[in-house]
Amino acid sequence: MPEWDVYAGLNTRLAAPAQPFELPPTYNRKSTRSMGKVAIMSVRATEIALHEAGLQDHPVLRSGRTGVAYGSSSGSHEAIGELGRMLNEFTTDGISATTYLKMMSHTAPVNIGVFFGLSGRVYTTSSACTSGSQGVGAAYEAIRSGKQTVMVAGGAEQLDAAAAAVFDTLFATSVQNDAPQSTPRPFDAGRDGLVLGEGACTLILEDLEHALARGATILAEVVGYGTNSDGQHVTQPSADTMAQAMRLALEDAGLDAAQIDYVNAHGTATEHGDIAETQATAQVFGSRMPISSLKSYVGHMLGACGAFEAWVSIEMMRAGWFAPTLNLVEVDPRCGQLDFITGQGRELQAEYVMSNNFAFGGINTSLVFRRWGE
Numbered sequence: 001m002p003e004w005d006v007y008a009g010l011n012t013r014l015a016a017p018a019q020p021f022e023l024p025p026t027y028n029r030k031s032t033r034s035m036g037k038v039a040i041m042s043v044r045a046t047e048i049a050l051h052e053a054g055l056q057d058h059p060v061l062r063s064g065r066t067g068v069a070y071g072s073s074s075g076s077h078e079a080i081g082e083l084g085r086m087l088n089e090f091t092t093d094g095i096s097a098t099t100y101l102k103m104m105s106h107t108a109p110v111n112i113g114v115f116f117g118l119s120g121r122v123y124t125t126s127s128a129c130t131s132g133s134q135g136v137g138a139a140y141e142a143i144r145s146g147k148q149t150v151m152v153a154g155g156a157e158q159l160d161a162a163a164a165a166v167f168d169t170l171f172a173t174s175v176q177n178d179a180p181q182s183t184p185r186p187f188d189a190g191r192d193g194l195v196l197g198e199g200a201c202t203l204i205l206e207d208l209e210h211a212l213a214r215g216a217t218i219l220a221e222v223v224g225y226g227t228n229s230d231g232q233h234v235t236q237p238s239a240d241t242m243a244q245a246m247r248l249a250l251e252d253a254g255l256d257a258a259q260i261d262y263v264n265a266h267g268t269a270t271e272h273g274d275i276a277e278t279q280a281t282a283q284v285f286g287s288r289m290p291i292s293s294l295k296s297y298v299g300h301m302l303g304a305c306g307a308f309e310a311w312v313s314i315e316m317m318r319a320g321w322f323a324p325t326l327n328l329v330e331v332d333p334r335c336g337q338l339d340f341i342t343g344q345g346r347e348l349q350a351e352y353v354m355s356n357n358f359a360f361g362g363i364n365t366s367l368v369f370r371r372w373g374e
Helices: 002-006 037-053 077-089 099-103 107-116 128-144 161-168 208-213 239-253 271-285 302-319
Strands: 066-071 122-124 150-157 199-206 220-229 262-265 290-293 352-359 363-371
Touching: 002 161, 037 107, 037 150, 037 199, 066 107, 066 128, 077 099, 099 107, 107 122, 107 150, 122 128, 128 150, 128 199, 128 220, 128 302, 128 352, 128 363, 150 302, 199 208, 199 302, 220 239, 220 302, 239 271, 239 352, 239 363, 262 271, 262 302, 271 352, 302 352, 302 363
Parallel strands: 066 122, 066 150, 262 290, 262 352
Antiparallel strands: 150 199, 220 363, 352 363
């Protein structure tokens, strides 16, 4: 990221930005005036997901029975910067009627709802690295309780140097600026921190009977969700409460630990995070559990990672192949004893997979998905 060279004191120059993408003509000046990039990515991802689900023009969307559970760490940084400029330079130049709409923490779910005319409930899951997974979990609970029939769930994050600075000041970013292909290195003894990513991911959750009745293509079944908080420290994770979140998800799913075939790790490549997470996973599952981290491919997508990693976990379960952790050469001996997937990946016929995410503030989430058997 050579454009970050202008920021004095910023150590990392590494990131995984989203590739440029084109928007359909319906994304015109009027329909996007309340959207910054984080909302635009969220809406576009949702449009693709609704199309794939066969729901884009379905009457359930406007019936009050379709809601949104979606989040990001924040709104778009350009809009936040405009208000910051006001405080520093004592001028409202640059602030418009839509500035707040682009920067507000609920810009993603609100713009999704407006763009598609959804009139059900809206949950804003703005909880940093668990925004997307809490979105999926909240959507699951809304449907299971009978309050909604369909839920748009997921998360998004816009890449910005300010976000990199947050982790840089904590010495949590990778600074292998001259060897970007070798980092991040989740669980590896030689890791030196995370690499930020960017993107949006939307999952469409639907009441099973409703989906079957309309002949929907079902990718997987959400069967368990657990979430809790450490209640101890804002940035230092707790293995015990992480493990408890996994046990809560198992309890919710009515499963024993032995029935889970694969765990998708949060795996940020930070020292404290990797050690605590793997020790927690080993507490629950023992050393036999296959585990890998997708952040070695796309970086840490913050608010989007929970939804994105859940989706890819489902796709790997459907394919019967699980991706290895890239750049993992020597497992840190302080990590929990697990079956770390490396090399060419792993062929595995899984019935249940678990996807875990953990955020600043000690927020922990665990989702369990079951292979759909037609």
